[in-house]
Amino acid sequence: MARTIKIDPVSRIEGHAYITLNLNDAGKVEDAQFHLTQFRGFEKFCEGRPFPEMPALTARTCGICPVSHLVASSKACDHLLSVTIPPTGVKLRRLMNLAQIVQSHALSFFHMSSADLLLGMDSAPQQRNLIGLLSVDPQLAKDGIRLRQIGQTIIEWLGGKKIHPGWMVPGGVNEPLTDERRLAMLAMLPEGLEIAHRTIDLFKQLVSRFDEEIEHFGNFPTMFLSLVTPSGGLEHYDGLLRIKNAAGEIVEDMVPPTEYQRLIGEAVEPYSYMKFPYYLPAGYPTGIYRVGPLARLNNCDFCGTPAADTELDAFRALQHGKPVSSSFHFHFARLVEMIFALERMQQLLEDPTILATRVRARARGNANEGIGVAEAPRGTLIHHYKIDDDGLLTWANLIIATGHNNLAMNLGVKQVAAHFVDGNHLREGMLNRVEAVIRCYDPCLSCASHAVGQMPLKIQLIDARGVVVDELVRD
Amino acid sequence: MSRVQPPGPHKIRVVTLQIDGRDIGAREDETILEVARENDIPIPTLCYLEGLSTWGACRLCVVEIEGTTRPQSACSTCVAEGMKVITNSERLERYRRTILELLFAERNHVCSVCVSNGHCELQQLATACKMDHVRFKYRNAPYQVDPSHDLFRVDHNRCVLCTRCLRVCDEIEGAHTWDVMGRGVECLLITDLKQPWGESQSCTSCGKCVQVCPTGALTKKGTAAGEMEKHGSFLVYLTEMRGNR
Numbered sequence: 126m127a128r129t130i131k132i133d134p135v136s137r138i139e140g141h142a143y144i145t146l147n148l149n150d151a152g153k154v155e156d157a158q159f160h161l162t163q164f165r166g167f168e169k170f171c172e173g174r175p176f177p178e179m180p181a182l183t184a185r186t187c188g189i190c191p192v193s194h195l196v197a198s199s200k201a202c203d204h205l206l207s208v209t210i211p212p213t214g215v216k217l218r219r220l221m222n223l224a225q226i227v228q229s230h231a232l233s234f235f236h237m238s239s240a241d242l243l244l245g246m247d248s249a250p251q252q253r254n255l256i257g258l259l260s261v262d263p264q265l266a267k268d269g270i271r272l273r274q275i276g277q278t279i280i281e282w283l284g285g286k287k288i289h290p291g292w293m294v295p296g297g298v299n300e301p302l303t304d305e306r307r308l309a310m311l312a313m314l315p316e317g318l319e320i321a322h323r324t325i326d327l328f329k330q331l332v333s334r335f336d337e338e339i340e341h342f343g344n345f346p347t348m349f350l351s352l353v354t355p356s357g358g359l360e361h362y363d364g365l366l367r368i369k370n371a372a373g374e375i376v377e378d379m380v381p382p383t384e385y386q387r388l389i390g391e392a393v394e395p396y397s398y399m400k401f402p403y404y405l406p407a408g409y410p411t412g413i414y415r416v417g418p419l420a421r422l423n424n425c426d427f428c429g430t431p432a433a434d435t436e437l438d439a440f441r442a443l444q445h446g447k448p449v450s451s452s453f454h455f456h457f458a459r460l461v462e463m464i465f466a467l468e469r470m471q472q473l474l475e476d477p478t479i480l481a482t483r484v485r486a487r488a489r490g491n492a493n494e495g496i497g498v499a500e501a502p503r504g505t506l507i508h509h510y511k512i513d514d515d516g517l518l519t520w521a522n523l524i525i526a527t528g529h530n531n532l533a534m535n536l537g538v539k540q541v542a543a544h545f546v547d548g549n550h551l552r553e554g555m556l557n558r559v560e561a562v563i564r565c566y567d568p569c570l571s572c573a574s575h576a577v578g579q580m581p582l583k584i585q586l587i588d589a590r591g592v593v594v595d596e597l598v599r600d
Numbered sequence: 601m602s603r604v605q606p607p608g609p610h611k612i613r614v615v616t617l618q619i620d621g622r623d624i625g626a627r628e629d630e631t632i633l634e635v636a637r638e639n640d641i642p643i644p645t646l647c648y649l650e651g652l653s654t655w656g657a658c659r660l661c662v663v664e665i666e667g668t669t670r671p672q673s674a675c676s677t678c679v680a681e682g683m684k685v686i687t688n689s690e691r692l693e694r695y696r697r698t699i700l701e702l703l704f705a706e707r708n709h710v711c712s713v714c715v716s717n718g719h720c721e722l723q724q725l726a727t728a729c730k731m732d733h734v735r736f737k738y739r740n741a742p743y744q745v746d747p748s749h750d751l752f753r754v755d756h757n758r759c760v761l762c763t764r765c766l767r768v769c770d771e772i773e774g775a776h777t778w779d780v781m782g783r784g785v786e787c788l789l790i791t792d793l794k795q796p797w798g799e800s801q802s803c804t805s806c807g808k809c810v811q812v813c814p815t816g817a818l819t820k821k822g823t824a825a826g827e828m829e830k831h832g833s834f835l836v837y838l839t840e841m842r843g844n845r
Contacts, residue, residue, distance in 0.1 A: 175745060175753065295822075299827065
């Protein structure tokens with residue numbers, strides 16, 4: 126008898142979603158879908174607003190990664206201004222973006238996922254969270270909180286607020302950095318690096334316990350999309366688009382972000398409010414690709430900082446130099462990126478020009494169309510605006526990082542469910558694995574992160590006539 | 601404050617009154633608000649602005665006067681001998697909060713992304729009057745942004761119809777570019793005969809209206825969220841230098 130399992134909500138992710146698993150008569154998973162249930166409508170209600178408001182307005186999309194929206198939106202507005210941003214303005218924006226990478230990756234790894242890794246996928250849900258982690262490995266929990274705090278503090282010192290700072294504006298930033306703040310930031314970074322190294326060492330020890338998960342957690346061939354520097358290095362703020370295929374061959378390279386529409390199409394499915402971007406020349410859904418830390422490390426030729434490059438070698442070794450295909454290793458890539466971000470911040474802060482006071486170029490709208498692309502913690506983020514001659518928005522398109530991974534997340538859920546879920550003998554740990562594969566992608570579905578603790582979870586087995594044949598409740 | 605004196609040899613008398621239990625002496629031609637401010641007694645205001653004529657529209661400055669049942673606006677009520685005024689009471693707080701809630705519900709005041717965020721008088725009043733939520737249903741009516749002026753823009757979403765812009769343009773600049781059309785909830789600020797601001801023949805682009813606007817309705821172009829700070833102190837100097845002319 127065909128049945129459906131619904132995992133609602135998916136816990137320890139940012140935002141609200143549920144998963145449905147469709148079982149066949151034998152109780153095996155035949156299909157799986159990841160549903161985003163919220164509708165935000167930002168693209169529509171931005172219309173009619175003056176473009177200089179866009180960075181702060183679109184940053185409200187999210188409370189976890191508002192800085193990413195500030196960056197992409199400010200860059201789209203720079204394009205509208207058609208001016209060159211003062212170099213220090215760019216460096217300061219980079220600095221904030223890297224701090225955001227650190228805090229967001231720390232949130233994903235420590236707060237959301239480390240409990241699965243340290244306590245095990247089958248551990249009791251009551252324990253399987255940050256609070257549970259505090260009792261088992263207080264140092265790791267404290268490390269996570271501290272690392273996130275370092276990122277958030279740098280954001281606050283630059284922009285005045287931890288969440289939704291209004292400091293990044295079209296043309297640059299609206300206030301330079303003081304030497305006092307620069308030194309205070311620099312003083313925090315060694316501790317951050319120490320934590321990041323300690324954590325990646327721990328991850329390497331833990332990873333051998335998860336061979337089965339690595340094999341089945343969204344482990345399939347896809348392309349990878351990310352920005353790279355003009356010389357092929359790891360990039361989060363600027364750069365050019367690169368797409369690699371599963372074999373590691375470069376499919377598209379050094380594509381100016383303004384030409385993203387040549388590469389990316391967007392499809393819609395009736396079961397989700399999230400769009401399904403795909404590689405346009407390959408068509409839908411064949412043009413599946415992944416973005417984010419895994420894609421960035423697979424795509425770049427080097428990181429560009431010493432410790433991160435050493436870890437990149439270890440990452441490359443996972444699949445003998447080929448692109449790493451298991452989505453489980455988003456975690457690994459995230460840890461490498463944290464090291465990179467901390468090292469890069471150190472370099473930026475040690476550069477005396479970071480204190481220059483010319484940090485903003487002023488102009489009016491000099492173009493009617495602007496595109497801004499940056500790497501958010503979760504992947505490539507695209508803001509695209511059109512304005513009228515008076516500077517009011519007439520059209521907006523936002524391709525959110527999480528959206529790029531939508532096809533892959535759906536496929537990942539299906540793969541994990543097909544391997545781990547036995548519809549005849551439902552166990553909570555099976556379903557946790559289905560959620561855990563989603564956590565690998567660290568999707569940011571809205572601006573809300575769930576509270577610490579277990580989320581209410583109700584799974585029902587419903588037969589073809591709608592009769593509940595089995596039920597599992599976690600409340 | 602400039603004030604047109606009544607003709608003839610009329611002498612201004614000094615009266616004594618009580619505000620919040622304090623005995624105070626004041627000129628009989630002063631308003632309760634003026635006397636309260638001279639004596640550092642705070643009364644919230646929105647449409648009132650020193651240097652401009654009194655409008656009395658927002659009613660945030662309402663006070664209780666012993667012997668009257670209805671609260672009176674402090675900005676437009678003159679003091680009188682023996683008057684006993686209370687500037688703060690549970691009822692006044694409730695009225696003020698309600699007025700603010702109605703203002704927030706009427707148009708689209710989205711503080712978090714507004715250019716005046718952190719520098720807005722409406723926002724400050726909401727905090728000062730302990731308005732923590734709006735009990736009325738938001739109208740969510742669509743209002744336009746007019747960006748046609750070369751330097752400034754008007755965002756009707758943020759307008760509270762205080763008419764400070766109208767008064768400063770008429771009384772100080774002498775241009776009378778701004779006016780109000782419509783009635784009730786349909787009221788709308790207009791430039792000239794409802795032309796786009798950028799096409800106004802009378803506007804001198806002096807920017808006084810922008811500086812006296814209490815919210816993010818009138819702003820400089822190119823400002824991002826929270827960047828619009830108003831500097832209205834010029835008004836007192838201008839009116840003082842001008843005397844009664």
